Amino acid sequence: MPLDGVISYLREQKLDPTRPEVLGLPNRSQVIYSHPAEALPGLMNKMSSGDFEGSRTILVDLFMKGVTIADLGDQLLTPVLTQIGEQWADGDTEIYEERRAVGVAMRVLHELSRLLPRPQEGARVAVGGTIEGDQYSVATFLVELTLRELGWSANSLGSNLPFPTMLQAAQDVNPRLFWLSISQIEDIDRFVGALNQFQSDLAPSIALVIGGRCVNDDLRKRTRFSACCDDLQQLARYVTSIDS
Ligand code: B12
Structure with a gap:
């Protein structure tokens, strides 16, 4: 074995x-x-x-x-x-x-x-990372491992990723879920615009899940996503619900 x-x-x-x-x-x-x-x-x-x-x-x-x-x-x-x-x-x-x-x-x-167990053939695919200017690496790795433990084929793309390259990744990989871990926002208005554009450019079959230290009520109200989680346990509950 x-x-x-x-x-x-x-x-x-x-x-x-x-x-x-x-x-x-x-x-x-x-x-x-x-x-x-x-x-x-x-x-x-x-x-x-x-x-x-x-x-x-x-x-x-x-x-x-x-x-x-x-x-x-x-x-x-x-x-x-x-x-x-x-x-x-x-x-x-x-x-x-x-x-x-x-x-x-x-x-x-x-x-x-x-x-952790290797993903089974046919496992649901997830990718994600942190946005441009955001160097934080622990949370995005934890998201990857949380999903992997639940049987997903999950890969963090890493940190400091411009939106266009994340969109390219979404098109190349066509995941079921795309996550963003948000710990550092340089310009909130620009970020809100870019995130909403990213969400509307994503294929409708891809769930966009956001979380992180910078996600507050104001940001939640101004942005579009499939789920917004305060922590990894919420993420686990969310993906279990979309799995069933
Ligand atoms: C390590 C660290 C850094 C490192 C990170 C290195 C690395 N490779 O990751 C670096 C060097 C980048 C850094 C830089 C700075 N930092 Co710093 N940093 C931290 C520190 C100590 C830990 C962050 C961390 O990794 N936490 C662990 C993760 C797992 O926790 P988390 O992000 O909250 O994630 C949890 C949830 O939010 C959620 N979650 C997160 N993402 C996602 C995504 C999804 C999809 C889901 C479902 C859930 C989810 O789940 C996680 C698990 O529960 C924090 C302290 C803190 N309070 O967070 C300060 C902290 C964030 N930093 C701070 C500061 C001030 C800075 C600097 C400005 C310092 C400076 N003068 O240069 C710079 C900013 C530079 C920049 N432009 O980004 C302040 C911010 C204060 C503020 N009000 O904004 C903090 C709070 C420290 C403090 N107490 O003052 N930092």
Whole structure:
């Protein structure tokens, strides 16, 4: 059985591998958390000190206990990075420490990506990314992994993408869903115009899903989309509803 199949089986059955290192999983001797909330202070400590191994152990262990990527993102990575951002704003954290924490998050997400099942033939396709001027990379990767965990063939196109190239991607790939993660808007009026144009240029069969730190009530009222989600759990519920 391929690795992703073994991992899915262990997660579903909630079985502890006796020798996790054989599967390339971290050694779990020091792990004590059963729920994301319990792990928050520990993960904050590991990520803010740039401890990749420690962060990986906490996140992969929870994943193996059946915690979803959506919950790891919404309940752990987002609060930890928000806290690090607040400490940076208060002058208590150096810029390099924030960048290092993002690096740790991305490396662990790559590890989790390896453990997710490969999409089945005929799986629904999704692509997405962040808009031009938006360098943020963690949220769009989390969206990809959330969809992949739900059986989609999802690929983040990355960050800082001009609308014309995203439209080209939509035409080339013809996905069922296109997501935008919006964390940085340079000019709100221009953005609203460009997003509405993008939505009307997309084939009607493509659901446009938006989310991110910059999506507020004003933006929601002025823009057109198929769904707007506050977090990854909402996304999971939305795609489950369009799946059925
Ligand atoms: C890391 C970081 C950066 C990094 C990002 C690097 C990278 N490769 O990703 C970089 C270096 C780009 C950066 C730059 C800046 N940053 Co910054 N940054 C952050 C930080 C600490 C974490 C962001 C993050 O990744 N969070 C984790 C993700 C997963 O959380 P999220 O985006 O909220 O996503 C969740 C939901 O929104 C939702 N979601 C998001 N997208 C989508 C999409 C879909 C489809 C769905 C369904 C859901 C969804 O699901 C996610 C999971 O729950 C935040 C702190 C914070 N509060 O967010 C500051 C923060 C956003 N940054 C801030 C600032 C000030 C800046 C700079 C202006 C600093 C400077 N002086 O240069 C620049 C801006 C430059 C620019 N033009 O973009 C401020 C913004 C303040 C404000 N009022 O706008 C913050 C809030 C820090 C702070 N507390 O002051 N930053």
